[in-house]
């Protein structure tokens with residue numbers, strides 16, 4: 338058994354997770370070296386440390402980073418994996434006046450920024466034209482309020498409009514397969530249109546954080562490697578990886594759950610392709626065992642950040658000698674703190690393995706739960722017993 342596999346099997350919530358042993362061994366050979374930059378740090382994003390302990394998303398209601406849709410729940414594209422459902426819970430702002438009012442309201446409630454998005458037209462454009470002057474007004478009035486925008490496809494002029502209006506971060510999905518564009522998105526656009534959009538955005542002063550949705554082609558990996566090459570050619574500030582969750586797929590065009598091992602291999606390739614670019618795993622990924630597998634591979638592949646980690650993932654990172662940080666924020670990986678604080682020294686709180694174990698034990702004592710491990714993290718030593726005395730796995 339490889340050393341990393343052995344360490345994985347000592348993390349109780351992950352001890353039975355099926356992994357591709359040759360992939361784990363390959364990851365270890367590539368990044369097991371102490372001098373590897375990949376081992377330096379990993380940040381976990383969770384609403385609160387308390388919520389982290391149960392891996393449940395609590396207290397998400399008053400997000401510091403609400404999402405606002407300029408089309409409300411309307412979207413002309415009706416992609417097969419989404420059917421505009423992603424827009425439904427967002428705050429609607431269907432006119433510039435509405436946007437001004439919504440922003441003033443959320444700032445009063447403590448928002449630090451927002452994700453600004455909307456449904457697409459048939460060309461995969463979100464029609465922001467009437468909003469730029471209001472966005473500029475927002476940034477002039479509230480300079481500390483950050484705005485991340487889902488840009489969809491843009492030309493050079495639109496990218497400049499976004500920059501001039503004061504947008505802080507630009508986000509787009511990079512799609513590398515023509516079949517996916519045509520069949521899943523029902524779109525008459527070319528793969529090159531996505532690459533050109535990325536090129537135009539990167540040429541501005543905005544932080545650019547594209548996403549690759551793994552498994553976008555009905556749950557299969559198809560254009561992901563091409564998308565990765567596109568990202569490699571234009572080097573954005575960070576890349577967010579998410580795994581498709583096609584809850585809304587029509588029965589006539591069903592999605593399969595992406596193969597977690599294939600996702601793990603893609604993580605490895607992405608890390609190798611972008612050694613200097615922060616790689617983040619966003620909160621969208623299939624639940625259950627697939628999520629445990631995906632999160633395990635994400636840690637082993639050296640991703641820099643993971644939103645809403647599964648139970649055991651933080652401990653695994655510590656056991657693999659990663660410097661672990663926790664940012665107690667909700668959904669920020671997609672829109673907020675992480676993107677704005679990229680490379681910032683103050684991103685995240687340092688924690689150590691002992692602190693995690695102590696927290697878990699306290700919680701177990703408080704809830705009088707016994708015989709179920711540490712309800713998430715039980716440390717199994719080489720002797721097979723709980724032990725919180727292991728030290729030095731990561732620094733405070």
Ligand code: SF4
Nearest residue numbers: 412414415416419421
């Ligand atoms: S364009 Fe975006 S919001 Fe509209 S259906 Fe497709 S994924 Fe959903």
